[in-house]
Amino acid sequence: MVNDRRLPVRVYPKPFLCLAALGLLGLLALTTGCDSKPEMPSGVQLIEQPTLGNLDPAAQKTLTALTQELLQSQIFEGTPLTFPELAKQYANVGDAFQSYEIIDQAIICYRNAIILDEAAPAAWHYHLAQSLRKNGDFATAVAQYKIAIKLLTAQKGTSQQKLAALFHLGECQLELTLDEDARSSFQTALTVGSNIEDAACHLAIGQTYLQSDPSEAISHLLKALESSPRATNVHYSLMMAYRKVKNMRQAKYHQQQFQKGEGAVELTDPFQVRLEEMKYTARSFRIRGDNNLFKHGNVTAARDNYIKAIELDPDDPSLYLNLGVAYLRLGDNDNAKQCFSRTLELAPTNSLALANLGIIAQAAGNADEALELLSQAARLGPNNHIILMKYGDALFEKDLTEQALQQFLLIIQREPANREGLTSVAKCYLQIGQFSQAQTHLESALAIYEDDVPLQLMAILALSAATAESKRNPQQARLLLESIDSNSFPAEHAAASAMVAAAAGDYDKAIVHQNQAIKQATNQQRSDLLPQLQTNLMRYQQQMLVTANQR
C-alpha cells in the first residue's frame, strides 16, 4: 500500500466551483465598485499624439495638455467620462487641432464628437465641414454643412452663422461643379445676411455665371460693387466678364480699378473667432501682426498684435523690428527708435534695424548719424536693395556723390529697370558734372520709361547745361521740353525752359523762365528747389551781363 501523505480533500463537481468563483468575484466587484470600460460606438477612431516640435513653446504646452487629457479619456483611463462629456472633449481638441492646422486629427476629433453625442451642436458639424474642405473632401463637407445649416435653423443660430454656413456650402458645391446648387446656396445666403455681406453673395453668384452667362454675371457683380466699390476681387471678375462679352472699354476700366483697388470682399466667419482666440501665443499674435501690416495695411492693429506678442516673448528681436516698422508707419519715430534699438540689443547685426534707425536719423536732420547707420546696414545687408538705395541717398545728401553713384550703379546692375535707381544714377552724373555720361544713361533710361517726367527734365538739363559747348544739344533739349506737360511739374518745367533758353544763348528768356520757376516753387513751398533756382538765376543774370558787355 502507498502511503498518501496529502490531506484528504473532498472532490467537488466543476460547475459548483465555477459558481463559487463567480459569486466571490461578484462580491468583490460590488464592494470595490469595479467596472468594465464602456465600448466605443462604431466609427470612433482614437487620436494620436501630434508632433508639436515646430510650434512655439506656449502652443506646445497648450496642445500637449489638451491631447494628454484626451488620450487618457478616450481609453477611459481614470474616471470614465460619459459619451457626451467625451464628445465635448473631442470637439474642444478638434478646435485646437484645427487652429494649429493639424487637420487630419481635427477631422477625427469632430467625427468622434458627433458620433458620441446625438445632440451635437451645429458648430461641430460646421468645423468638421471646414476641416474636410481643407483636406480636399468637398463632398463630405457639403453633407456636413447641410446638417449644420439645419441645426442652426432649428437651434436659432445667429444670422451670421447661417450666412457663413450657407456661403461655404456654396463654395464647396462650386468646387464640385454643382453650379446650380451653389447658386441656390448663395441665393439663400442673401436672404439671411446684412447688406454688407450681400456683396460677398452677389460676387459668388456672379462668379458662377462667368463661364456660361457673362451678362448675368455682370448684373450680379455690379450689385456687389454697390456696397464695395473698391473691392479688388469684384473688379477682377467684372474685368473678366466684360472681356468675355467683348466690351474692352469696360474691361480695361475694371482692370485699372483692380490694380488701384483696396481690400477684397470677404465674409467674416463667426465660428473662426473662437479658433483664433485659442491661439494665445507669441507666434500667433506675430502672424496676425504681419498680416495686418503687410497684407491688409491695418497698422494700428499690427502694432497692438506685436505688443501682445512681445508680452509673451520679450526676447524675439524680429518682433521689436516689426513693431518698430509699425510705429514708423504711424509716424511715431520715438517709439520706433526704441524698438529698433532693442532689436539691435538682441541681434546686433540686424541690417534692417540699422537701416531704419538711419532713416529716423535722416528725418531728424542728423545726416552724419544717418550715414553711419546706413553704411553699417549696407555692409551687413548687401542683398537688400532698399537699404542700398537709402544708403546711396544718404551719401548723396552728404555730397559724397561718387560713392552714392557706386551704390546706385550696383542696384541697376542687378535691376536694370529699377526706376528709382535709374533716376538716382542720373542725378549723380549731373551733380558731378559728367554730362556726357548723364546723357547716355538718360537715353537708355528714357528708352524704358519714355514718359517719366523727372527723367525727361534731367535729360534736358544734361543736354543744356554741359560745360563744354560741344556736349550741349539745345535742339534735342527743346524737343524733349515740348513733349512734357508743363502742368505736371510746373517749377521744374519752367526751370528746364530756362535751361534750354540759356543753352541757346537767350539769357533774357532764360531769366524770365527762371523767375517763373522761382514763383512756382515758392507757391508750392518747394524749399528743396529754391536754392538751386536762385543760384541759376544769378548765373543767367551774370551771363547776360557778360554777353551784353561783349556786344
Added chain:
Amino acid sequence: MKSFTSNLLRCCTCCLLLVCGCDSDPAPKPDTTGNTSQPTTAISLNLFTEVTNEVGLDFRHYNGMTGELYFPELMGSGTVFFDFDNDGDLDIYLVQGSLLGQDTTLKDSTYPPKSEPRDQLYRNDLTRDAAGKTTVKFVNVTEQSGIRALGYGMGVAVGDFNNDGYQDLYVTNWGENQLFENNRDGTFTDVTKRAGVESPEWGTSTAFVDVNHDGWLDLYVCNYVTFGYDTHHPCYHSSGAVGYCGPQSETPVSDRLFINNQNGTFKDVSAQSGIARVSGPGLGVLCRDFNRDGWIDIYVANDAAANQLWINNQDGTFSDEALLRGCAFNADGLAEGSMGVDAADIDGDGDDDLIMGHWADETNTVFINLGDGNFEDQTKTFGLGIPSIGFTSFGTAWFDYDNDGWLDLFMANGATNFVEKQQRNGQEYPLQEVNQLFRNKAGTRFEDMTEVAGTLCQGVEISRGTSFGDIDNDGDIDILVGNNTGPARLFLNNVGTKNHWLGIQLRSHESSAPVVQCRIKIEQADQPVKWRVPRTDGSYLSANDARVIVGLADCNKPATITVYWHDGHVERWSDQSINQYLTLQQQAGEEVTIGQ
C-alpha cells in the same frame, strides 16, 4: 451613481470572461495613416515601370542643408533630356545642389554627399536588337565632358545658341549662371563670360527662344528673389509652426532677356525690352505664340505673385498682358504659388492651354485658351481642382502617355511646408508626396489614374524637376523625375506603343540641331485635326525632348503634316507612314499658302 443591477451585470460579464480564459477587448488601434478616405481596391495597370538602377542612373540630389532652413534647399533642381552627341537618342543631364551656410563643411550636411557635388552628364548608349527592341544604358561622362558645374544648381535651358548643329546648355544657379558650349566632340566649354550671359541673381527656369525672328536663339532667364545669408530669418506658417520661408519674405527680382548677337555673344536687353520693368519671383517659363501672330511670346509662372504673359510687340519690346488676358491670377483674382508650367492643346481646338502647379492649399490651375490668346480658369470644369488639393506640384507636362490622341497630365509633387502627419510618423524630412497622373477624357475632363499608374506614382518623395521624352525611342513618352535629397528616377512607358503614333523632329535647313516652338498640324482621314508644338522648355527647372510624339489611337492611316516655321513659311508633308520618327527639314516640304 451606477445601479446595483448594472454593476452586477457588468461583473458577471467580466467573470465569465475570466472563466473562459478570454481577455477584455483591446482598445481599437488608431488609424496610423490618418487617412479619412475609403481604402481602394484599384488594380495597378502598370502604366510605367521604374528602370533607374537597370539603366545605370545613379544620381542623388544634394540640397546642402545643415539644419538652418535656408530657402534654396527647398527648391530642388532640374532634369534634362537632350541629345548632346547627336546620335539620335536622348542623354541626361542632372543639376546638383551644393553646400549651404557660411563657415560650414560637407560634414555639417544633414545628408552628406558621397562625393563632391556637381552636375552630372549621362550618355545614353542605346542599342537595338534584331527584333527592334531597344535597351537603354547610361554611362556617366561628366568628367570627360569638361562640365564643371559646382554652384547651387537650379535649372537648365537646352538650345543650339551658336547654330553649329549641337545643343548647348545654360545652367542657372543661386549665384552665377553658366553657359556651356557644346564642342561637338563630347566635351563642353564654359563660355559664360565671353558670351556676356552672366547673371548673378537667383536664376531658376530658363529657355532659349528666338524672339526676333533672326534664326538665332536668344535666352530668357527667370529670376526668383534676393535671398542671401544676410536676409535669412526664421519664418512661421499660419499655425505658428516654424518652417521654410516663402517668396513673400524676400524681394522679387526681375528676369533677364539676352539677345543673340550671332557671334557667340549676347546683349542684355532686359531693361529696354520691358522685361525688367516688372519684378516677379519667377519659377517657370515657356515660349509659345499665344496670340498666333507669328511671333513667340513668353509666359512666366511666378510664385505667389501675378504671372506674366509677355506679348511680343515685334519691335524688340514686350508688354505684360497677363492680367487682361486672364492668366495672371486665378478665378478669384488671387495670385497663386506657381511653380511648374506647360502649354499644349488639351481640348483639341488648336490653341495652347496652360497648366500650372501650385501649393498644397491651392488647386493647380488650368487656363483654357479661348482662341485669341485670352484665357479662362477652367480648372474645376476639367476636374483638376479637387484632386490637387493637399499636393504641391512642381514638374509637369501635358503629354499623351497612352497615345490615344489626347494630351494627359503628370504632376511631380513634393511639399514645401513640413507635414505634421509625417513628422508624427518619424519622417526625417517630412515633405514627401505622391506624384499624380491624369488621363484626358476626349478633351472634356481628366480622370485620376494615380493609383493604377504603377511605380510612377507609388513612391512618396519630394519631387521637383521633371523631363518628358522618348528615352528608348519606342514611340511613347517616358518620364525622368528629380527628387530633392533623393534619387533621380527614370520611368519607362509601358502602354503608349499599344496605340499608333508618329514622332516628328524639326530641323532648320542650315543646322542639324532641333527646331522648336513651331506649330505642327497633323491630319489623318476621318480623324480630328491635332496640333502640337515641339519644345524643350516648360515643366519646372527642366528641359524636355525636342521631338514631338503624336498619339494616333487606333487609326493606322497615313498622316499629313503641316509645319508653320518661324519665318512665316508653311510646308506640308503628305501621306506619311506612321509608327516611326520623321525628321522634317525646312525647305524640304511642299510649300503651302495659308488657307490651303
